[in-house]
Amino acid sequence: xxxxxxxxxxxxxxxxxxxxxxxxxxxxxxxxxxxxxxxxxxxxxxxxxxxxxxxxxxxxxxxxxxxxxxxxxxxxxxxxxxxxxxxxxxxxxxxxxxxxxxxxxxxxxxxxxxxxxxxxxxxxxxxxxxxxxxxxxxxxxxxxxxxxxxxxxxxxxx
Amino acid sequence: xxxxxxxxxxxxxxxxxxxxxxxxxxxxxxxxxxxxxxxxxxxxxxxxxxxxxxxxxxxxxxxxxxxxxxxxxxxxxxxxxxxxxxxxxxxxxxxxxxxxxxxxxxxxxxxxxxxxxxxxxxxxxxxxxxxxxxxxxxxxxxxxxxxxxxxxxxxxxxxxxxxxx
Numbered sequence: 001x002x003x004x005x006x007x008x009x010x011x012x013x014x015x016x017x018x019x020x021x022x023x024x025x026x027x028x029x030x031x032x033x034x035x036x037x038x039x040x041x042x043x044x045x046x047x048x049x050x051x052x053x054x055x056x057x058x059x060x061x062x063x064x065x066x067x068x069x070x071x072x073x074x075x076x077x078x079x080x081x082x083x084x085x086x087x088x089x090x091x092x093x094x095x096x097x098x099x100x101x102x103x104x105x106x107x108x109x110x111x112x113x114x115x116x117x118x119x120x121x122x123x124x125x126x127x128x129x130x131x132x133x134x135x136x137x138x139x140x141x142x143x144x145x146x147x148x149x150x151x152x153x154x155x156x157x158x
Numbered sequence: 159x160x161x162x163x164x165x166x167x168x169x170x171x172x173x174x175x176x177x178x179x180x181x182x183x184x185x186x187x188x189x190x191x192x193x194x195x196x197x198x199x200x201x202x203x204x205x206x207x208x209x210x211x212x213x214x215x216x217x218x219x220x221x222x223x224x225x226x227x228x229x230x231x232x233x234x235x236x237x238x239x240x241x242x243x244x245x246x247x248x249x250x251x252x253x254x255x256x257x258x259x260x261x262x263x264x265x266x267x268x269x270x271x272x273x274x275x276x277x278x279x280x281x282x283x284x285x286x287x288x289x290x291x292x293x294x295x296x297x298x299x300x301x302x303x304x305x306x307x308x309x310x311x312x313x314x315x316x317x318x319x320x321x322x323x
Contacts, residue, residue, distance in 0.1 A: 014176070056294055071281060101258065
């Protein structure tokens with residue numbers, strides 16, 4: 001009876017498969033994070049939207065869930081919102097530039113709570129998205145989409 | 159190895175086993191993707207309003223309720239329930255009052271198209287065909303006139319249902 005022997009092709013295929021599996025496991029278990037990361041903190045963070053039409057002044061509500069990206073990464077729950085009118089620069093007849101309120105456009109300030117791994121200048125969401133101060137990102141609730149800057153974050157004070 | 163009949167006896171070796179395992183894994187993922195994305199999907203009826211800005215007033219009456227509205231890529235957006243129009247305005251600075259005011263744009267109208275659509279729910283968003291149905295999102299309906307932009311200004315959803323085959 002002919003004995004079964006591994007040939008070089010068998011060894012190479014098995015080696016490649018093992019390497020892929022090991023790399024996948026290693027990647028899943030050791031997501032690199034900044035060295036000063038503190039894990040699993042209850043935090044609140046603040047978003048300031050770009051200008052949106054005033055018709056949307058009631059479109060973001062406290063209690064709604066917030067998401068980002070095409071894969072719908074969870075970003076936490078909206079705690080509170082406030083709305084301010086946009087200001088636009090106007091060149092006055094004497095040549096000076098003065099900012100005037102334009103009530104046709106608004107800016108939302110949105111406070112969100114979530115559990116995150118925090119660092120000095122940002123935090124990692126549950127889906128390991130790193131959000132840092134000054135980040136401009138596209139967010140959405142179930143019915144409303146907007147672009148906003150991350151302007152503040154801090155551990156939640158219960 | 160040849161047997162008494164002169165035919166080759168087939169044995170599974172390690173490569174065969176690995177190939178079969180890989181084939182099973184690929185089949186499993188394909189099955190999962192197909193059933194999750196095509197045969198089992200969460201749907202809901204969504205009522206939403208599209209605002210089309212500053213079109214020629216003469217075209218405001220060309221859209222009729224009861225018609226189906228399609229996106230420019232050919233996918234169905236929804237069925238038109240209502241159409242209304244108002245004269246278009248633009249925010250302009252009034253130097254006499256020192257304030258921004260809404261100025262009327264002559265011969266220009268903003269039209270509001272109210273639709274119902276059977277939307278799929280994916281990643282906590284509504285989709286009518288390939289169009290995202292979300293307030294403050296631009297959409298591209300195929301209309302019998304040109305327009306600057308069309309934006310969704312209102313979205314309200316009914317109860318969702320799970321469709322399975």
